[in-house]
Amino acid sequence: MKYGEKEIQCAKLEFWPNPKKKDYTVEIIFPEFTCLCPRSGYPDFATIRISYAPNKTVVELKSLKLYLNSFRDKHISHEAAANQIYDDIVKELKPKNMELTAEFNARGGIKTNVYVKSHS
Amino acid sequence: MKYGEKEIQCAKLEFWPNPKKKDYTVEIIFPEFTCLCPRSGYPDFATIRISYAPNKTVVELKSLKLYLNSFRDKHISHEAAANQIYDDIVKELKPKNMELTAEFNARGGIKTNVYVKSHS
């Protein structure tokens, strides 16, 4: 399998039925996110943390990994990447609530983290 | 002693009378939880943290250990394991409140934690 143009349109997320009705929280930590800087073209690296309270479905982990891997060849800013991942997941998962953190490696001596969460 | 079919129905939890009427909290940390992935069949590993305010009884630790060990040969997902342990204990212990965290080792570069707590 090779990362090509299709992934630039992003691998498809898959969802499973949530086996429980009660409130609980799933936290997913992915330390191997990489995309490309829209200005310099150089690789950027980040740890993505997603924490959500499932509603009717839960995220299937392998499809999430492929979805996150499909940013590997995208030219996208820190703020845009964090917000796009957040919006793509929320749109289909429809969780009770969700938070996302993207912690990017330092560039030019400056480290940037982006925090996105649901309006309450 | 060998882990076999009986344990798959789960070792029986035992309880002791709570010697105190006042509110206090017991936290139990078990870093040696292991079960089997329902898809790949491979072993999964987790640290289970349970924190509860005892009501009329407290959990007997050795029976808790045997109960948790009895997942060793079960094929069960991260979310299902965390919720089943939570529900099994709450059903018999009837604590004033209880929280459970299951922190699973990374698989495919993704680490998953599951948090369950009582509705207040």
Add this chain to the structure above:
Amino acid sequence: MKYGEKEIQCAKLEFWPNPKKKDYTVEIIFPEFTCLCPRSGYPDFATIRISYAPNKTVVELKSLKLYLNSFRDKHISHEAAANQIYDDIVKELKPKNMELTAEFNARGGIKTNVYVKSHS
């Protein structure tokens, strides 16, 4: 000096007048608590943390140390030890409020912490 039967009735706590009227907090950390497991007879080890807002008196530290050392030959459970220390001190110190944490070393792969605090 030898640890014998008298200490099993617990060394006597001593108190000093509180030199200040204003609210403040004293935290005491004792990482060298040891008692005996009531089932196996084996030694147990814990760190005891006590945090209180003094009222008319403060705990004299040497008497506190001797009091805690006098559990060395007692057969007592984790929950009972934490609650007895809490109750013994509160009864005589009468603090504005107090919290106690007993963090026991792991036994059989399970670590137990007990948290006791005043009803507010």
Add this chain to the structure above:
Amino acid sequence: MKYGEKEIQCAKLEFWPNPKKKDYTVEIIFPEFTCLCPRSGYPDFATIRISYAPNKTVVELKSLKLYLNSFRDKHISHEAAANQIYDDIVKELKPKNMELTAEFNARGGIKTNVYVKSHS
């Protein structure tokens, strides 16, 4: 390029349109801040942390770095540096809210941190 008198008037901050309307937070960590002590003339070093919720614009990172680098030859106190950076950014960025922390290296065995945030 050489750091000279112009920078003492501070490099110009640049801003980009905020691509998202929803609330989110950007945190920027710059561990390489240095200025000069107004009394001794010796170099001071600090880590600057800025956390803000963007309104209509976001800070362009390279201009922020050049702005922070332009304190290299300034004689300025810890409190004044933290407050000037805070005020300069808020004035042009007009964020929904913002916090700044300046953690200076110890001098004479004393470490100083300055925390500035918006009035709510």
Add this chain to the structure above:
Amino acid sequence: MKYGEKEIQCAKLEFWPNPKKKDYTVEIIFPEFTCLCPRSGYPDFATIRISYAPNKTVVELKSLKLYLNSFRDKHISHEAAANQIYDDIVKELKPKNMELTAEFNARGGIKTNVYVKSHS
């Protein structure tokens, strides 16, 4: 310069005008505090942390260091030292609010921290 009797009456704190009207916080960490135990005469060691919101003045750091150094030959208990430093600074600085922590090194296997803060 030698530490003698005058310092036992405590070096004089100095204050500077606060250059800003807005709310902000200054945190000062001094890991080299030492005094003498009133009972044993042996040296005690502590880290002093002071965090305050300046009103009309800020503490001048060198005078604060000399003030803290002047406890070097004083026989004073943990609780008294923390409260005296707090009161001496508050009396002249008149901050909007202030917190002080004194973390003493362990003696006889017991570590003591004292926390003092303003009544709100």
Add this chain to the structure above:
Amino acid sequence: MKYGEKEIQCAKLEFWPNPKKKDYTVEIIFPEFTCLCPRSGYPDFATIRISYAPNKTVVELKSLKLYLNSFRDKHISHEAAANQIYDDIVKELKPKNMELTAEFNARGGIKTNVYVKSHS
């Protein structure tokens, strides 16, 4: 797939041709080793570290993982497990040299590490 009797005879290790003639070292760290205590029947857990200089072949990682997983239902002591893994790999890999460390989790308050290496 289920762990059963066949694995107790140990999954088969596979080897690949070494692509290089020059000396170099491969270190493999497996923190998820588990077997059963021959006395108590309870699970034991260890981190296995293997470091070797390849000769004509290198170990194929997936077969190594399956081989190590096949101890999951074996009753075997710490010393025997470390030595058997060492001998099984050396016998077929025939490395220029090899070291193995097995770091077992504490039992009864005692932690055991076993170190095996080639005679030089």
Add this chain to the structure above:
Amino acid sequence: MKYGEKEIQCAKLEFWPNPKKKDYTVEIIFPEFTCLCPRSGYPDFATIRISYAPNKTVVELKSLKLYLNSFRDKHISHEAAANQIYDDIVKELKPKNMELTAEFNARGGIKTNVYVKSHS
């Protein structure tokens, strides 16, 4: 079981046949050693580390734990405890070589470690 006079003569060490002829090393770490100070009568605490190359026998761990626990009521100095444990084990185990470290908790602000090893 209660710790009494018999243990002061030290629980008996047991040994098992060494299943392997080749050189390897067993390291045992016991962080729960406690004895009594011969001068003050107060408890002392230490971590004992033993590392040896087995000859014809290996140490049985449970008997080692009981042996080490039997110092609980002994009045013995740091140097004497480390050397007695070393000599008692070497005398019966007759290892190819052995090292012992006893790392005692600080007393009076002074931490003491004792290192004993075989003459080569």
Add this chain to the structure above:
Amino acid sequence: MKYGEKEIQCAKLEFWPNPKKKDYTVEIIFPEFTCLCPRSGYPDFATIRISYAPNKTVVELKSLKLYLNSFRDKHISHEAAANQIYDDIVKELKPKNMELTAEFNARGGIKTNVYVKSHS
């Protein structure tokens, strides 16, 4: 700039004259290496450490970064990647001696490090 086929032939390393005749060592740490697994096609991540004693030239850092970045789309094993980087640099740099470490992120619960150094 986009990562494409040319980089798969590897960006060209550049070298500068060594300004010093005496022996010294340069260590370069690159925590952002990524390539593709030749079996699964999934991304692999590693930290590359290179330490060498310069002879007539030193490596120019920006060309080294572009060279290492050009593995981003290569399907290559852990052992082959480490050895190719080592050989490519040694061939042109001709250092007095050189060591390379490639520390790959865990896959399937197994972490692999590869160490390559010059024959002495």
Add this chain to the structure above:
Amino acid sequence: MKYGEKEIQCAKLEFWPNPKKKDYTVEIIFPEFTCLCPRSGYPDFATIRISYAPNKTVVELKSLKLYLNSFRDKHISHEAAANQIYDDIVKELKPKNMELTAEFNARGGIKTNVYVKSHS
């Protein structure tokens, strides 16, 4: 007890007979050393580590503590303090060998360690 002029001539070290003839090592760590800077008069702080192989005697710890405490009012440089402590102890203890490390807290942003050991 008060620290006065007598201590400036240094408290007397005491020694005990070494109960063992075989080679072993005693390491003593004292993190609470303080003296006065000969230039500024300000306090200096250091951790002193002493490691020695006893000959006919061992150092009595309480006298060592009083000896080290007696530098509290001495004006002495880092190098002189480390060498004087080393020489004072060696002269009377006559160990088979001895090493001393003095790790001073940073002054003016510079941290200094001094290492002294026996000529072999």
Add this chain to the structure above:
Amino acid sequence: MKYGEKEIQCAKLEFWPNPKKKDYTVEIIFPEFTCLCPRSGYPDFATIRISYAPNKTVVELKSLKLYLNSFRDKHISHEAAANQIYDDIVKELKPKNMELTAEFNARGGIKTNVYVKSHS
């Protein structure tokens, strides 16, 4: 005092007589070194560690600090800075032996350390 052209010729190192004839080692750690990149003009930051065995003189610390501070406005590469500092000190100090390490902050995701030591 302002950093200007004179410092670019480097502040003058000063030396004191070595009070001891015996071999010992002085280690100096300066985490606040900064200079300018000869290509980009941007600031570089490093920790400088110097370890030497004094001969007839020792380095005076304040002059060393001023000497190191005088690189603040120099455009100099990592390798050249480390070697110049080493050579400048050795030339005048003439130590029995000396090592220097310069650990630079990462640039472009690459961290560089330079190690210089005496030929033996």
